[in-house]
Amino acid sequence: MKKILRFIVPVLILAIAVAGFIALKTSKEDRPIVRSEEVVWRVNTVEASLANNHPRLTLYGTTEAATFTEIKSTLNAGVVDVLSHDGDNPEKGGLLIELDSRESTLLVSQRQAEIRETDEKIRLEEIGYQADLDTLKREQQLLQLKRDELERIMQLKGNSMVSQSAIDQARQQIENMQIQIRGRRQQIDQFEPQKRRLLAQKERLQALLEQRELDLQRTRLVAPYQAIVHKVSVAVGGRVRSGDTLISLYDPQSIQVRAQIPRTAIEQIRGGLDRGEKIHMNGTVDNSPIKAVLTRLIADRVDAVGGVEGVFEIIESEIHPLPGRALELSVTLPAVTDTIVIPYEALYENSRIYRIDADGRLEPIKVNNLGWGSPLDVTGNESTIVVSGANLRMGDRIVTTHLPEAMKGIKVRYE
Known part of the structure; x- marks a missing residue:
């Protein structure tokens, strides 16, 4: 009997639960289906x-x-004065920086002296050339006299009135005179080449002088145009080398x-x-x-x-x-x-x-x-x-x- 009850009780519980679920489902009220409406966005157009x-x-x-300039030194020199500073507005040609010009001045004087020396050499060559021309003219006249004298001696020889030694002496004098004239002419011919050499030397010295004068001018740095100073890179008492930037400016x-x-x-x-x-x-x-x-x-x-x-x-x-x-x-x-x-x-x-x-x-x-x-x-x-x-x-x-x-x-x- 206990075995039968142990089997029947779970079955009854399950049957009661199913019956209750069916009863609840059949008694549920029907709700209306809610349909969502499409959202319409309001916009501007x-x-x-x-x-x-x-x-x-x-x-x-x-x-x-667009126009920016860096002024660099072309010399090895000391800085004597700085007349412009950052932000200044110098006029075209206005002095910006001044470098020590003593060394450049001495070099200019040296080149000027060398040119004067060369001018003097040219002047002496011209004087010598003119003197050689005058001397050559006199020597040629003297040579002609010697020839005339020899001709007279030869005429006297026919009369046995002159010795052979006198004739030889006259011929020797003529020969010496001809040698002297050839040397004079050679010296005259050398005048033009020598003068051209001296003129070329003077031209070279003149170029060196202009270079030194340019270096002297470069000791005074001026504004290439009306500008505004961007940066000054040196100070009074400093020393700069060739290639150093001294000042930069712009238009x-x-x-x-x-x-x-x-x-x-x-x-x-x-x-x-x-x-x-x-x-x-x-x-x-x-x-x-x-x-x-x-x-x-x-x-x-x-x-x-x-x-x-x-x-x-x-x-x-x-x-x-x-x-x-x-x-x-x-x-x-x-x-x-x-x-x-x-x-x-x-x-x-x-x-x-x-x-x-x-x-x-x-x-x-x-x-x-x-x-x-x-x-x-x-x-x-x-x-x-x-x-x-x-x-x-x-x-x-x-x-x-x-x-x-x-x-x-x-x-x-x-x-």
């Missing part, structure tokens, strides 16, 4: 109007001096702006320059506005991010900017056809915008961000951008409200 627009780039550049009128230009804008900028278009820039240096125009691209200096450098010539500025100043600048690019201007908030991931299709749903469009579409604000709050895209159409309704989860097919509503 603008109508696409394809036109020619000038994009603007925000660039970062520095000022630099304030030559200040220009150099800035990195993104590679994506190079083709457009180069095309504008080739067409003769002016590419203008606006910026601020030391709280002073400046305007500049792009003059050239430095294509051989590619930077690490793939851009090249552009050089801007300043055309309007209230001050002369100092070199090495960093600035933010806005560059107006040449006009691009078939572009639209939209608020920056309408752009997603810098390459996509959304328009509303006929069913009121979002449709993505791939675009190129060409730059800002409004003048650069001093606070950096640019509001619009210029974009282009192959699928843009005139009259497209472009969504300008930035949706956090924007995607294709989202239902939207606009007024």
Whole structure:
């Protein structure tokens, strides 16, 4: 009996549980099915109007001096005086630094003395030449007399009135005179080569004198143009060697702006320059506005991010900017056809915008961000951008409200 009860009790418990579950399920009230409604986002839009627009780039550049000069010493000399200091504005030709000129002065005097000595040698050669000409003339006359005398002696010999020794003596005198005349002529012939040699020597000494005079002038270092002193590298009492930098300065009128230009804008900028278009820039240096125009691209200096450098010539500025100043600048690019201007908030991931299709749903469009579409604000709050895209159409309704989860097919509503 106990074995039967041990088997029946679990079965009864299980049967009661199943019956209770069935009873509860059949007594459950039916609830109505709740269907979720599709969310419709309210957005602002603008109508696409394809036109020619000038994009603007925000660039970062520095000022630099196109005319920058380092004046170096060509002498070994001491520094006597320093008349200009960092930041001074000397006039063209103004004295900057004076070096010890005593050694150079002595060398100039030495070369001048050597030239005077050579001049005296030339003068003596000319006197000797003139004396030789006069002497030659007299010697030739004397030779003719000796010949006449010999002729008379020979006539007397026929009459046995003169000895043979007298004839030999006369002939010897004629021979000696001829030798003397040949020597005189040789000496006269040497005059022109000797004079040319002395003149060449004088010319060489003159060049050395001019070099020493130039060295003497270089002891007084002057400004090559109206400049601003960048740095003075010497002090009074110091000694400099040839090649040492003494002072550096620059022309304030030559200040220009150099800035990195993104590679994506190079083709457009180069095309504008080739067409003769002016590419203008606006910026601020030391709280002073400046305007500049792009003059050239430095294509051989590619930077690490793939851009090249552009050089801007300043055309309007209230001050002369100092070199090495960093600035933010806005560059107006040449006009691009078939572009639209939209608020920056309408752009997603810098390459996509959304328009509303006929069913009121979002449709993505791939675009190129060409730059800002409004003048650069001093606070950096640019509001619009210029974009282009192959699928843009005139009259497209472009969504300008930035949706956090924007995607294709989202239902939207606009007024």
